[in-house]
Amino acid sequence: MTQGPHFKIALIGASGLLGRAIANELAAIIRWQVIRTAFRHGNPSTITLDIRDEGAVRQFIADQAPDAIVVAAAERRPDVCENDPVLARALNVDALGFIASAAQEIGSWVLSISTDYVFDGTRPPYRPGDTPNPLNAYGRSKLDGEQALLRSCARSCVLRLPLLYGPVIDWGESAVTGLTPAIVASAHGVGPAVMDAWATRYPTFTPDVAVVIRQLLERHEVGESVTGVMHWSGDEPMTKFDIAQRIAQVLNIDARITAQRTPIDATPRPRNSHLASDALEVLKIGQRTPFDTAIRTVLQNWPRPTSL
Known part of the structure; x- marks a missing residue:
């Protein structure tokens, strides 16, 4: 070695x-x-x-x-x-x-x-x-x-x-940041952003x-x-509905987010695979940044979305 x-x-x-x-x-x-x-x-x-x-x-x-x-x-x-x-x-x-x-x-x-x-x-x-x-x-x-x-x-x-x-190059690189365009659009009167509230994720x-x-x-x-x-x-359990609310808070926008409480994905996904x-x-290995701190960093270092 x-x-x-x-x-x-x-x-x-x-x-x-x-x-x-x-x-x-x-x-x-x-x-x-x-x-x-x-x-x-x-x-x-x-x-x-x-x-x-x-x-x-x-x-x-x-x-x-x-x-x-x-x-x-x-x-x-x-x-x-x-x-x-x-x-x-x-x-x-x-x-x-x-x-x-x-x-x-x-x-x-x-x-x-x-x-x-x-x-x-x-x-x-x-x-x-x-x-x-x-x-x-x-x-x-x-x-x-x-x-x-x-x-x-x-x-x-x-x-x-x-x-x-x-940190992303475009919103779609992550299923977390990928929610942002719909969240922003909902605040601009396009209609509510429908977000999964069925599956628990651990971003x-x-x-x-x-x-x-x-x-x-x-x-x-x-x-x-x-x-x-x-x-x-x-170690923070949340649905995409929860994630979307947190993103809207960080962006300080009045988003209209609707919870979808049954699975609608064409591809089946596990409900909770924690x-x-x-x-x-x-082994004393690991580091965890609180979600709100981390997502704020990601969103602040990307041009603020307006009319996506």
Whole structure:
């Protein structure tokens, strides 16, 4: 195990909602070398990599020979996965198999991101050893990806996360900030914003997740690698209806928000898939920013929506 300035990390999927937060967190650790990849939204400091291309993935890992690989690239939109299961499998399952196999050959530790949607939401809170039962194609693809990684790479960790939000490039990057246009429109007389009040979610701030990942990397750096399945989650239960009200308060607008108390999504979703985070908390790993504080930061750092 190399340490200090020779500790090299490959961050695959550095341009996405979570990837950007991880990149920012890791950039502060000057003793580490972080190699970032992106598929479409790269920049001069980022290597373009299509994780569906097995040859390119294997070549990248062989050339860079990282001590650790963080995989933040995925197809995370449930409706897209439902309608395009081939794409979901290519990104969420097959790509992880390529990465795991190449990492195993050079002894890299791999951390991959998964989801609370591997559970059916009927018996929360869920611990890492609980039996998954995904309700949709997204959850199935992520579960298959977990198994592909853990089966092929002995030194690997799956980090399951719930609904994520954080600094965004556009509102739709997160299902939390994605509520904002309808909330703002409702305050401009377009009609009430109808928000789900059936499913309980645990919104989790991406900079907090980035701290968890940095702490896991620090353990790996000193030879105390965490392996297997781990959970991390925010600890404030709320429905999208609740979230929308909190966003309206932060924006200080008189939004008209209506509660939808039965599920209407075309793609089935779990009602409450709360992830228990005790296993990481015991390791003194974790950070949680209160939702109101975090969402205020996100909304204040984005041009104020007016007539979206």
